[in-house]
Amino acid sequence: xxKQFVVIGLGSTGTFLxxxxxxxxxxxxxxxxxxxKIQDITPFVSQAVVADCARKKILQDFPLAKADSxxxxxxxxxxxxxxxxxxxxxxxxxxxxxxxxSSHSAILxxxxxxxxxxxxxxxxMELAEKLDKIGKPNMLxxxxxxxxxxxxxxxxxxxxxxKKLMDxxxxxxxxxxxxxxxxxxxxxxxxxxKAQYEFHSGDVLFLFGPNNALDKM
Numbered sequence: 001x002x003k004q005f006v007v008i009g010l011g012s013t014g015t016f017l018x019x020x021x022x023x024x025x026x027x028x029x030x031x032x033x034x035x036x037k038i039q040d041i042t043p044f045v046s047q048a049v050v051a052d053c054a055r056k057k058i059l060q061d062f063p064l065a066k067a068d069s070x071x072x073x074x075x076x077x078x079x080x081x082x083x084x085x086x087x088x089x090x091x092x093x094x095x096x097x098x099x100x101x102s103s104h105s106a107i108l109x110x111x112x113x114x115x116x117x118x119x120x121x122x123x124x125m126e127l128a129e130k131l132d133k134i135g136k137p138n139m140l141x142x143x144x145x146x147x148x149x150x151x152x153x154x155x156x157x158x159x160x161x162x163k164k165l166m167d168x169x170x171x172x173x174x175x176x177x178x179x180x181x182x183x184x185x186x187x188x189x190x191x192x193x194k195a196q197y198e199f200h201s202g203d204v205l206f207l208f209g210p211n212n213a214l215d216k217m
Contacts (some may be wrong), residue, residue: 001154002026008053008083010037013098013119014073019044031060033078056089064092072097077104078137084111144210151179152214166195176209 003026006017010032022028030041030048033115042048051058053074064070070092074080077100084097090112099105108116141198160168170176181190186204207214 003027004066006031006062006064006067006070006199007073008032008070009075009080010034010041011073011075011097012021015041017071017073022046029067031062036070038049048080052077053086056086059083059086059090064090067094069094069096074098075100080104081107081111082114084108084113088112148210150207150211152176152207152209152217154205154207154217155169156199156205157185158201158203160199161173163199164195165193165197165199168199172209176207176217178205180206180210 005021005026006029007021008031010018010030010057012024014030014032015037016029016040020031027046030038030042030045031051031053032038032048033050034051035050038048038050048060051062053059053072064087070087072080072083072095074083075098076099080097080100084095087095095113096117097108098112099108099116099118103119105116105118163197164207168178170178176191179191181199182188182198182204183190184204186202192196207217
């Protein structure tokens with residue numbers, strides 16, 4: 001289902017985000033103060049507009065209340081905070097805001113912004129988690145999902161082959177939940193597998209749980 005997004009600020013993050021959301025079939029309004037950036041992004045979005053969102057009167061001209069999310073990707077601290085303040089004063093709470101550093105993030109938190117991201121910090125943390133898992137037995141991939149929890153793609157070990165999911169008892173033994181299995185025989189993804197599922201050689205299990213429990217797998 002197509003959603004409505006507004007991306008304010010077309011630096012590297014805003015540009016990549018805008019193009020990807022549009023590629024995924026969503027309606028995207030891109031806003032930036034730089035005419036050249038707006039000209040470059042126009043073929044890749046639903047609408048692109050030159051505007052200074054640090055000025056409240058200009059923001060009021062856009063149909064922001066209809067947006068599923070408004071993503072502020074402005075690099076300048078001053079302009080970012082002014083834009084966020086204007087959006088908050090318009091009672092728009094569906095905000096996702098890019099922070100350039102921890103101080104920027106702290107100020108946004110004080111302003112009541114719950115969805116804050118730091119692209120370089122977040123990418124580095126995710127990469128560190130993946131590097132830490134390299135070489136661990138049966139671990140195929142690792143995706144941080146929320147603070148302290150992840151999903152791990154795990155090759156079925158030999159000691160589980162022929163056993164049923166309920167007999168493996170991974171939730172009680174390790175504190176992790178099997179949320180899906182890629183069946184080696186049918187080549188299909190078995191989402192939310194039943195307790196009677198019998199493991200095969202080559203199965204891939206998708207495990208969800210706290211990071212400290214996944215580390216022990």
